[in-house]
Each structure stands twice: as C-alpha cells, then as structure tokens.
Amino acid sequence: MPKQAPPRLDLTAAPCCAPLTQRRVPTETAAALAPAFKALGDPVRLQLMSMIASAEGGEACVCDLTPAFDLTGPTISHHLRVLREAGLVDAERRGTWVWYRARPGALRQLAALLAS
Amino acid sequence: MPKQAPPRLDLTAAPCCAPLTQRRVPTETAAALAPAFKALGDPVRLQLMSMIASAEGGEACVCDLTPAFDLTGPTISHHLRVLREAGLVDAERRGTWVWYRARPGALRQLAALLAS
DNA sequence: TCTCTGATTCGACGGATGTCGAGACAGGTA
DNA sequence: TACCTGTCTCGACATCCGTCGAATCAGAGA
Numbered sequence: 001m002p003k004q005a006p007p008r009l010d011l012t013a014a015p016c017c018a019p020l021t022q023r024r025v026p027t028e029t030a031a032a033l034a035p036a037f038k039a040l041g042d043p044v045r046l047q048l049m050s051m052i053a054s055a056e057g058g059e060a061c062v063c064d065l066t067p068a069f070d071l072t073g074p075t076i077s078h079h080l081r082v083l084r085e086a087g088l089v090d091a092e093r094r095g096t097w098v099w100y101r102a103r104p105g106a107l108r109q110l111a112a113l114l115a116s
Numbered sequence: 117m118p119k120q121a122p123p124r125l126d127l128t129a130a131p132c133c134a135p136l137t138q139r140r141v142p143t144e145t146a147a148a149l150a151p152a153f154k155a156l157g158d159p160v161r162l163q164l165m166s167m168i169a170s171a172e173g174g175e176a177c178v179c180d181l182t183p184a185f186d187l188t189g190p191t192i193s194h195h196l197r198v199l200r201e202a203g204l205v206d207a208e209r210r211g212t213w214v215w216y217r218a219r220p221g222a223l224r225q226l227a228a229l230l231a232s
Numbered sequence: 233t234c235t236c237t238g239a240t241t242c243g244a245c246g247g248a249t250g251t252c253g254a255g256a257c258a259g260g261t262a
Numbered sequence: 263t264a265c266c267t268g269t270c271t272c273g274a275c276a277t278c279c280g281t282c283g284a285a286t287c288a289g290a291g292a
Binding site: 020021022023024025027030031033034035037038039040041042043044045046047049050051053054102107108110111114115116 | 136137138139140141143146147149150151152153154155156157158159160161162163165166167169170218223224226227230231232
Binding site: 197 | 267268269270271272
C-alpha cells in the first residue's frame with residue numbers, strides 16, 4: 001500500500017466513451033485515457049493486470065504476484081504503482097500482506113472506447 | 117508510405133484473446149499485445165487512431181491529420197509509424213497523398229482482451 | 233522492545249521515447 | 263527537364279522508463 005494516497009487517475013471522470021471508431025476522441029478524453037493504455041503497454045504490467053483481475057476473490061496478494069516473474073520485488077512494486085496511478089487497480093494492506101484488486105469500471109471504459 | 121514494408125506486428129497471430137479478467141494472459145500473448153496498447157498510450161496517437169478509424173470511407177489522409185495537431189510533420193509521421201508498426205493501421209500512397217486506414221481486427225482483438 | 237518478513241521508496245544506470253530542423257524522396261505539373 | 267508540394271528519414275536533444283541494489287517502513291510475534 002502506498003504511504004499516502006498517490007495521485008490517482010479517476011477514469012470514470014473522463015469525458016466519456018463513445019467508441020474510437022465512431023467519432024474523433026476529444027483531446028481531453030485522449031489525455032485522460034492514454035495513461036491507462038500506456039500502463040497496459042508493458043508485457044509485465046499486462047500480465048499483472050490479468051493476474052489481479054482474474055484472481056479468485058477478485059484480489060491478488062503481492063506475495064503471489066512477485067514470484068510469478070523473473071524480476072525483483074522493487075521492480076514489481078514499481079509496475080504495480082504504475083497500474084495504481086493509472087487508475088486500473090487499488091491496493092489495500094491487510095496485516096502483513098498487500099492485496100491488489102481491479103478497479104471496477106476502468107477496464108470496461110477502455111473496452112468501450114475500443115469497441116466497434 | 118514507408119519506403120519498404122516496415123516490421124509490422126500481426127496482432128491476429130497472437131495466441132488469442134480470452135478476456136484479461138477470465139484467466140491469466142500467457143507471456144507470449146502479453147508480449148504480442150502490449151506493443152499495441154503502448155502505441156495507444158500516447159494522447160496524440162490515440163487521437164490519430166480515432167481520426168483514422170472514424171474517418172468517412174474508413175481512411176484518412178496525412179494532409180488532414182497533420183494540421184489537426186500543434187506538431188510538426190515529422191512528429192506526426194513518427195506517431196503514424198508507431199501505429200503502423202504496432203499493427204493498428206495500414207498506409208497506402210495514392211498519387212501525392214498517403215492514406216491511412218485502421219487494420220481490421222486489431223482494435224477488436226484489444227477490445228476482446230479487455231472485455232469482461 | 234527487539235527481530236523477522238513483506239512491501240515500498242530511493243538513487244542510479246542504460247536504453248527507449250517525443251520532439252524538432254534539415255535534408256531526401258515521390259509524384260504532379262509546367 | 264525543372265520545379266513545387268506532400269511525406270518520410272535522419273540526426274540530435276532532453277526527457278522518460280524499466281531495472282536493480284540498498285535503505286526504509288509496516289506489522290506480527292517472541
């Protein structure tokens with residue numbers, strides 16, 4: 001869990017969501033959603049996102065995420081932070097461990113933009 | 117139009133497409149699709165993609181794209197090349213102008229991955 | 233309180249990225 | 263042929279990004 005709530009994007013606040021293919025995405029919408037796509041634009045983060053979103057109970061522990069990659073703890077922590085700051089996931093510390101869960105609506109909004 | 121066909125990703129060749137939220141995305145799939153998300157992870161490219169995909173006739177001329185941004189020609193050309201190499205668009209020169217069109221199936225595949 | 237473990241932050245490094253100006257290339261047109 | 267216009271390539275620059283080791287912080291338990 002971050003020491004203080006990090007500057008987090010609220011994707012649902014984006015001027016929203018007509019499909020990309022329907023009309024030109026306004027500048028503000030592009031600026032609001034591009035960071036989320038950027039966050040998914042790394043293979044490790046794409047897998048992290050998938051592991052979190054598909055985890056049973058809807059949440060995944062960092063202690064399960066880290067050993068799934070050939071990367072150090074700090075690096076995984078960095079990628080999780082990027083996902084957090086992009087508004088894609090939320091983190092919660094419970095006792096010793098930190099749990100991540102997908103932010104409801106975030107993926108849906110991105111999917112809606114790409115939908116035809 | 118690129119001088120020679122650039123190394124272009126074939127998104128449809130990616131081990132494909134169960135939603136992110138359903139099961140963990142395999143490493144190869146993540147490696148194949150992350151570049152496409154990365155390409156959309158820039159506000160300018162997101163708008164370019166939208167302008168191309170939503171253009172009437174399904175294609176847009178560079179000569180219409182460039183003046184829509186406060187950027188130089190080379191910079192727009194660079195962004196279009198990134199979209200091309202990510203497998204999201206195709207380019208074709210017809211006479212003086214170069215036309216870009218959305219690559220069918222590319223956006224659909226990304227949307228499918230994000231779908232819940 | 234002290235110690236141990238899990239997770240984050242910090243600082244550093246090499247490599248990638250966005251932007252531009254200058255120059256090259258492709259097609260029209262005279 | 264020569265010239266003009268539209269587009270791309272090249273080289274340079276500052277900035278950002280992915281990764282690591284070391285240090286720090288947060289809880290749990292002795």
